[in-house]
Amino acid sequence: MLVTIKTEDARLGMFVHAVAGGWIASPFWRRQFVLTKPAELEKLRDAGIAEIEIDLSKGIGPVAASASPVPVDLDVVAGDIALPDPESPQQLRRRRRGAASAERRAQAVVDASKVVVQAMLDEVRLGKAMNVTALVPVAEQIVESVTRDAVAMLNVTRLKTKDEYTYVHSIAVAALLIHFARTLKLPEEEVSVLGLAGLLHDIGKMAVPKALLDKPGKLEPPEMAVLRHHPEKGHALLSAGPPVPEVVLDVCLHHHERYDGRGYPKGLTGEQLSLAARMSSICDVYDAITSQRPYKRPWSPSEALSRMRSWTGHFDIDLLDRFIESIGIHPVGGLVRLQSSRLALVIEGNDREPTQPRVRVFYDIPAQRFIAPIDLIATIEADPIHRAECGQRWFGERWGTIEADILDGRWSSLESAVPSSSTAKGVLS
Ligand SMILES: [Fe+2]
Structure with a gap:
């Protein structure tokens, strides 16, 4: 129109x-x-x-001339948009070339780290004494690599062959923890220790028969029981060697605990779990489900985050939202605010450009009204994602119905719906 x-x-x-x-x-x-x-x-x-x-x-x-029940502070709305300059084709090509060389540098770090991690884990499997100090420079190298280009590092560690899974998974969890810790603005010394904790979190798997770790298909209950001992076995291995930071022991023992108490080995709940343990649970699962495994295809980052958000009770949900923010990839079904001050639902991931998913635009924030849904890919040229938003905070209890209506194209049911003033104020403040 x-x-x-x-x-x-x-x-x-x-x-x-x-x-x-x-x-x-x-x-x-x-x-x-x-x-x-x-x-x-x-x-x-x-x-x-x-x-x-x-x-x-x-x-x-x-902007609608009619009075709206939602008091929107337009200064806040406008003031919080930082619009990037659209990229020219030359800039786009240069950016892609830069990304390729960053990934080559990250790959070199992963390859070098893999040699050290593999040698150490293999020695543990053979019953030899563990030399944890050899991993300290590896952790520092990963910290440096994540600092230089986190996206490249996280992209590279997602790719693993079946044979190298255990080693590269440790490096990936280290990189994810380091990046996550930076998002949470944890002190730099804690960032490095979390990197070391990531490298060592699955050390107990070296006490699990290799055939069981590599088994294609689902594990039988007795096999699962053996596998579930790996956090305790890892903790015992680390405790028996030279002193390691308490956080490393904590992550090793508790990375399979769940927020609702249904994890293992102790079934601890919520606040009984340290921040490091809750962070490691998220990073461990995210890397596992986005990696190629013997028995299943990997999920895309967007799909993985969407599923993780739907697993009630598994994770500390607020922390998971911070993790999603750190990854910079919006899960399918997630609500986002675009640079143009419109709300949109992510409807499809984008494997080539994960930060630019396909979205369905449905709400104009300054005008405070629903608009006829438009599907677009959230590129810098079209309308990039500004940040994640919370549907419940915007639309209260009606969010579930509104979300379903948007996805199913029931546009007419949305026209009369408006966000409540209390929730919308909360979003804009
Ligand atoms: Fe594990």
Whole structure:
């Protein structure tokens, strides 16, 4: 639907279908486009163009004139958008080349780390004394690599062959813990210790027969019972050697505990578990389900995070949300705010560009109204994701119904729904 508005009412996220005076009068080289930068708004106004025609099916509309029950602070909304410049094709190619060389550097770190980790774990399997100090420089190298380019490191450690799974899984959990700890702004010395804890968390698996670890298909109950002893066996191995930090012992013993007490070996619950234990449980599961295993295909990061969020009681849910934030990948079904101040649901992951999933845009925040759903890939050029949002905080108890209606295309049922003032205020503050 096309609507003519005054140029002074134009705002970011609008799709400009035409400008008054035609294309010749336009200061833009494109005839039609989405307003994504404050500089573009200025350019429109500076060009003396009185009116523009916008397409409501492709972008947001004008702010509703009618009083809304939701008091939105427009300064807060606008102030919290940091719009990046759209990339030119040359910039995009340069970025992709840069990503490839970052991944080569990360791969070199993983390969070097793998040699040390494999040698140490194999010695433990043979019953030899463990030399934990040999892993300290490996942990430091992983810290450095994550600092240099976390995305490259996390991408590289997701790829593992069946034979190297145990070793690379340890490196991956170390990298995930380091990155997660940085997101949580933990002190730098704790970040390094968490890296070491990640490298050693599954050391007890060296006491489990290799045939059992590599078995394709599901384990029988007696086999599962053997496997479930690995945290205690690892803890005993680490306790018997030279002193290691308490966090390393804690993560080794508790990384299979669950928030609801249904984990093992002790069945501890919630606050009985340390922050490190709760973080390690999330990182361990995330890497396991996004990796190639003998008995199942890997889930994409987006699918994995979506499933982890649906497992009631397994994880500390607030911490899981922080983890999702640290990964920068939004799970399928997750609610996100786009740079254009619109709300959207993630409807499909994007394996090539995981931070740019396909989304269904359905709500205009400044106008405080539902809009006819539009599906788009959240690229920098189209409308990138600004941050994750919480559906319950926006729409209260109706969120489940609203979410289902959006996914099923029941658009008409949404038109009368508005977020409650209390929840929306909470989101914007
Ligand atoms: Fe484990």
